[in-house]
Amino acid sequence: MKKYLRVLSTVLILAVVASVVAACGSSQSQTQSQQSAEQQTQQTAQEPAEKKIIKVGIGLNEQSPQYQGLLKFKELVEDGSDGRFEVQLYANSQLGDDTKMMQSLRMGTLEMTCPSTAPIAGLNKQFMVFDLPFLFPNEQVADKVLDGPTGQKLLDSLSESDIKGLAYWENGYRDLTNSVREVKSPADMNGLKIRTMENPVHLATFRALGANPTPMPFGELFTAMQQKTVDGQENPLTTIYLQKYYEVQKYVTLTHHFYSPFVFMMSQKFWDGLSPEDQELIQSAAIEAGAYERQVNREQMAQMEKNLADAGMVVTKLTDEQRQAFVDATKDVASQFEDEIGKDLINEVLSQVQQ
Ligand code: TK8
Numbered sequence: 001m002k003k004y005l006r007v008l009s010t011v012l013i014l015a016v017v018a019s020v021v022a023a024c025g026s027s028q029s030q031t032q033s034q035q036s037a038e039q040q041t042q043q044t045a046q047e048p049a050e051k052k053i054i055k056v057g058i059g060l061n062e063q064s065p066q067y068q069g070l071l072k073f074k075e076l077v078e079d080g081s082d083g084r085f086e087v088q089l090y091a092n093s094q095l096g097d098d099t100k101m102m103q104s105l106r107m108g109t110l111e112m113t114c115p116s117t118a119p120i121a122g123l124n125k126q127f128m129v130f131d132l133p134f135l136f137p138n139e140q141v142a143d144k145v146l147d148g149p150t151g152q153k154l155l156d157s158l159s160e161s162d163i164k165g166l167a168y169w170e171n172g173y174r175d176l177t178n179s180v181r182e183v184k185s186p187a188d189m190n191g192l193k194i195r196t197m198e199n200p201v202h203l204a205t206f207r208a209l210g211a212n213p214t215p216m217p218f219g220e221l222f223t224a225m226q227q228k229t230v231d232g233q234e235n236p237l238t239t240i241y242l243q244k245y246y247e248v249q250k251y252v253t254l255t256h257h258f259y260s261p262f263v264f265m266m267s268q269k270f271w272d273g274l275s276p277e278d279q280e281l282i283q284s285a286a287i288e289a290g291a292y293e294r295q296v297n298r299e300q301m302a303q304m305e306k307n308l309a310d311a312g313m314v315v316t317k318l319t320d321e322q323r324q325a326f327v328d329a330t331k332d333v334a335s336q337f338e339d340e341i342g343k344d345l346i347n348e349v350l351s352q353v354q355q
Contacts, residue, residue, distance in 0.1 A: 054087045054270075056112040057095030057104075059218040063242045065300055066114060066262065067091055069169055069293025073264075076285035081278065093219035099198065106162040108269035116171050116260040118199040123161040125340045126154055129349050131201035132337075133330040136259040136353065139170070139298065145352050146261055150345075155263065164271040166286035170294045171236055171260035172301065177249040178232025179225065182316055184253070186210050186329040195221055195233040201337055205257065208330045225249060236260070237304035238297065246311040253316040254305075255326055264290060 054077070060066050067089065074087035095101055095110060098119040104110035120127040136142040145151055146168040155165030176183060178192055190210040196202040198215040206213035214230055224230045225248040232249065239245075240252060264286050271279065309315050318326075334346060 051086050052084060054085055054111045056087060057090045057101045057110055058114050059093045059098055061242060062091050065238060065293055065297035068296045069289045072292045073285050073289035076288060077282060080281045097217035097219050105267040108267050111270045112266050114169060114262045114264045116197060116262055118197040118202060120263060121199045124157060126157060126345055128201045128337055129341050129345050130261055131199055131258060132334050133205045133257050134327045141353055142259050145349055150348055159268060162268040164266040164268050165263055166266060166283055167264045167290040169262035169264050169290040170297050171262050172297055173236060173256040174234045174258045174260055175237055175252055176232060176234045176255045177240055177245055177252045179249050180231050182251050182314055184316060184322055185325050193231045195224060195230045204333050204336055205330050208333055237308060238300050241304050241307050246308055246313045251314045252308055254318060257326060
């Protein structure tokens with residue numbers, strides 16, 4: 001019996017010792033993990049704040065001058081902020097078309113995009129002034145108006161739509177393509193189903209030319225031409241070439257009927273959360289990258305007629321007289337939009353063009 005009690009007490013003692021050791025062990029490891037958590041918090045406080053991500057979405061592809069401009073912007077902002085910003089680029093309408101991306105900017109779910117001015121009309125009718133047909137006689141006049149007080153006034157007015165307008169870049173002069181016949185006069189356009197951007201001035205212009213305009217997002221255009229849902233479209237020669245429209249379009253006419261500026265823009269929500277120094281960095285990078293983009297765009301444009309002819313397209317240049325027929329056919333378009341755009345704004349732009 002005594003022996004039995006001794007064994008039992010030894011077992012009990014061992015059990016107590018074991019549980020004490022276990023308890024110590026666990027409390028020790030708890031202290032350790034508490035300590036390392038504290039260390040971690042201290043470390044994060046000392047490290048620079050987390051990287052700010054700027055996502056930029058566009059409709060065009062990675063070969064476009066616009067994408068080259070975005071690469072320049074990325075470099076300027078990432079280097080200029082010592083890596084505090086990371087700029088991520090999304091091409092090919094991956095994040096939606098121009099209208100959808102502008103909507104994302106307004107909600108604060110996307111930081112930046114760079115649409116043509118035409119789809120901006122859905123938010124701000126004043127921008128339609130730049131959509132008037134045959135408005136800018138050359139790029140220098142366009143630069144003067146866009147980079148001057150009138151252009152700035154319109155950029156600033158985007159704040160009413162929760163968008164910070166930073167700078168004008170260049171999409172460029174738009175030319176007409178189709179798969180049906182060579183177009184040398186408005187009469188040749190009669191009945192052609194032409195995809196346009198979603199913009200009332202563009203629709204009115206193409207109706208005035210006798211065509212049947214169909215607005216459609218850029219991302220759906222290639223397939224629409226391939227499946228012959230539309231006969232043609234209009235875009236700068238660089239886009240026609242780089243998006244391989246020559247695979248589904250035979251004829252291109254150098255009408256230069258609109259000049260499309262791009263607006264490089266940011267979500268107002270994101271902009272408002274930046275320090276004045278970071279705002280300055282982004283503002284100046286947007287302008288500098290835009291100057292670079294315009295330069296690349298103009299250099300590339302010079303080779304495009306040849307590229308498109310080599311790719312098998314019939315490239316039609318218009319004589320001054322032939323082109324005048326297109327100007328005459330659309331001369332009443334501006335007056336149809338006097339109320340929506342504002343007569344003063346139209347005259348303000350026209351007077352600078354005529355100077
Ligand atoms: C690209 C568009 C495009 C425009 C169009 O996002 O839709 O035809 O010319 O380049 O902005």
